[in-house]
Amino acid sequence: MRVAVLYSGGKDSNYAFYWALKQGFEVKYLVSMVSESDESYMYHVPNIHLTELQARAIGIPLVKGFTSGEKEKEVEDLKAVLEGLKIDGVVAGALESEYQKRRVDRVAEELGIESFAPAWHRDPVDYMRELIEIFDIVMVGVSAYGLDKGWLGRKIDGKALEELVRLHERYKVHVAGEGGEFETFVRDAPFFKAKIVFDEVEKKWSECNYSGVLEVKRAHLEKKGST
Amino acid sequence: MRVAVLYSGGKDSNYAFYWALKQGFEVKYLVSMVSESDESYMYHVPNIHLTELQARAIGIPLVKGFTSGEKEKEVEDLKAVLEGLKIDGVVAGALESEYQKRRVDRVAEELGIESFAPAWHRDPVDYMRELIEIFDIVMVGVSAYGLDKGWLGRKIDGKALEELVRLHERYKVHVAGEGGEFETFVRDAPFFKAKIVFDEVEKKWSECNYSGVLEVKRAHLEKKGST
Numbered sequence: 001m002r003v004a005v006l007y008s009g010g011k012d013s014n015y016a017f018y019w020a021l022k023q024g025f026e027v028k029y030l031v032s033m034v035s036e037s038d039e040s041y042m043y044h045v046p047n048i049h050l051t052e053l054q055a056r057a058i059g060i061p062l063v064k065g066f067t068s069g070e071k072e073k074e075v076e077d078l079k080a081v082l083e084g085l086k087i088d089g090v091v092a093g094a095l096e097s098e099y100q101k102r103r104v105d106r107v108a109e110e111l112g113i114e115s116f117a118p119a120w121h122r123d124p125v126d127y128m129r130e131l132i133e134i135f136d137i138v139m140v141g142v143s144a145y146g147l148d149k150g151w152l153g154r155k156i157d158g159k160a161l162e163e164l165v166r167l168h169e170r171y172k173v174h175v176a177g178e179g180g181e182f183e184t185f186v187r188d189a190p191f192f193k194a195k196i197v198f199d200e201v202e203k204k205w206s207e208c209n210y211s212g213v214l215e216v217k218r219a220h221l222e223k224k225g226s227t
Numbered sequence: 228m229r230v231a232v233l234y235s236g237g238k239d240s241n242y243a244f245y246w247a248l249k250q251g252f253e254v255k256y257l258v259s260m261v262s263e264s265d266e267s268y269m270y271h272v273p274n275i276h277l278t279e280l281q282a283r284a285i286g287i288p289l290v291k292g293f294t295s296g297e298k299e300k301e302v303e304d305l306k307a308v309l310e311g312l313k314i315d316g317v318v319a320g321a322l323e324s325e326y327q328k329r330r331v332d333r334v335a336e337e338l339g340i341e342s343f344a345p346a347w348h349r350d351p352v353d354y355m356r357e358l359i360e361i362f363d364i365v366m367v368g369v370s371a372y373g374l375d376k377g378w379l380g381r382k383i384d385g386k387a388l389e390e391l392v393r394l395h396e397r398y399k400v401h402v403a404g405e406g407g408e409f410e411t412f413v414r415d416a417p418f419f420k421a422k423i424v425f426d427e428v429e430k431k432w433s434e435c436n437y438s439g440v441l442e443v444k445r446a447h448l449e450k451k452g453s454t
Contacts, residue, residue: 002311028311029290029311034279034283036283049276049279052261052276052291055291055293056261056263056293059293061290061291061292061293061307061308061311062290062291063256063288063289063290063291064279064282064288064289064290064291065288066282066283066286066288080288081288083313084229084255084256084288084312084313084314085311085312085313086310086311086312086313087311
């Protein structure tokens with residue numbers, strides 16, 4: 001099975017990739033859809049460029065597609081990007097978003113290829129526990145009451161997960177960030193030939209919105225040890 | 228004919244794209260090979276990211292492939308990127324480089340697709356005259372005796388071309404930069420839906436090497452007028 005993995009660089013798309021490899025799928029392309037409505041329309045070292053560094057670390061071509069960001073057109077935009085690829089399936093990191101899953105399923109159906117969502121409806125805590133064992137995950141965006149500036153740039157390890165579980169109990173913060181509470185970035189994974197090191201970051205925080213982003217200004221790839 | 232255009236963002240790859248459209252080809256993907264040996268391995272706002280802005284302006288998906296930069300492997304690396312694309316041909320901006328042309332021809336042959344190099348062996352002055360009529364071309368890299376810092380960021384218009392012709396007569400500077408004398412970037416073309424505007428640039432110049440680059444720190448897309 002030749003597949004493309006929908007890839008944004010966060011924990012879910014890396015899990016999708018990891019799962020595809022475990023199935024013995026041949027991952028031909030990473031596909032990243034860039035929305036023209038988001039801030040990255042302005043070229044200003046947005047973190048979205050970091051997916052390129054990840055693709056390089058993995059060693060698989062990255063296809064960047066562009067979408068106007070209008071919901072009606074997103075299906076067509078994704079379809080236009082996938083239809084020229086020689087693939088039998090597409091793998092997405094959808095966890096609970098019906099909209100996201102339906103969109104990918106529909107495109108796959110129209111193209112006559114299979115659609116996989118390996119994390120679909122998994123228990124968030126179990127899922128997160130598995131992820132932190134496999135990946136080096138860092139929090140690059142935060143937007144929820146209960147998550148303060150200290151979370152920006154923080155590695156998600158066992159202790160952080162425990163805190164997220166407590167924040168879920170107190171403030172209903174989704175443990176896997178499915179409500180948009182946080183965005184993650186994977187700096188290392190078993191299938192990365194090199195790991196990503198952040199050289200210069202800036203925390204941008206808005207006190208009134210309880211939200212912020214970690215802007216990665218410089219990063220590089222570093223050879224991994226023999227471990 | 229469904230094709231991919233090898234695309235680096237400079238005048239030659241934009242000409243390749245322009246030519247493909249004129250032939251009535253359906254350009255499915257822009258393909259950009261990033262070399263791991265070059266400086267852009269370090270993530271530091273390299274201009275290579277500007278190709279993404281161009282792809283967005285054109286509205287065609289950009290496939291970024293990665294190559295170690297070793298000459299022996301480059302053919303295989305390019306082949307791996309192209310082989311998963313549903314294309315009948317590949318179009319490259321090769322002008323005089325036998326190495327570049329042979330490499331693309333060989334990959335195309337092995338994949339059973341066609342290879343086009345529309346600018347191949349064109350007269351440099353005629354070619355440049357055509358290009359400056361069609362594109363908004365700016366000099367982003369310079370490396371030749373006779374080309375000073377003033378060329379960095381300069382638009383290549385009729386007057387600039389006249390000067391290049393004189394520099395060719397005096398110092399053998401190749402008028403189209405085929406000897407690596409300069410690198411160009413296309414900010415606008417008839418097939419760009421929006422044009423690229425540089426917001427912040429920095430000239431990096433090395434007096435001892437007679438060379439320099441225009442580092443584009445920020446740029447954005449701007450809607451084009453009705454003209």
